[in-house]
Amino acid sequence: MQQLTTAITGMSCGHCVMHVRKELEKVPGAKVDSVTIGSATVSYDEAQTTAAAILQAVRNAGYEPVA
Numbered sequence: 001m002q003q004l005t006t007a008i009t010g011m012s013c014g015h016c017v018m019h020v021r022k023e024l025e026k027v028p029g030a031k032v033d034s035v036t037i038g039s040a041t042v043s044y045d046e047a048q049t050t051a052a053a054i055l056q057a058v059r060n061a062g063y064e065p066v067a
């Protein structure tokens, strides 16, 4: 398992946290460790997904990951 922590811009409340968490949970092979206002930490199986796919999921939720 790999772990990725990213800062995220554009999040401002608990709903943002919920949206980000929901999108991250859709990524196959990803386990959401924590999501806060402004950051997310995800563990993932390299055989099933990539860091890029996880960052894309954050964008899909409507927020911008800051590497």
Ligand SMILES: [Cu+2]
Residues within 6 Å of the ligand: 011, 012, 013, 014, 015, 016, 017
């Ligand atoms: Cu919000």
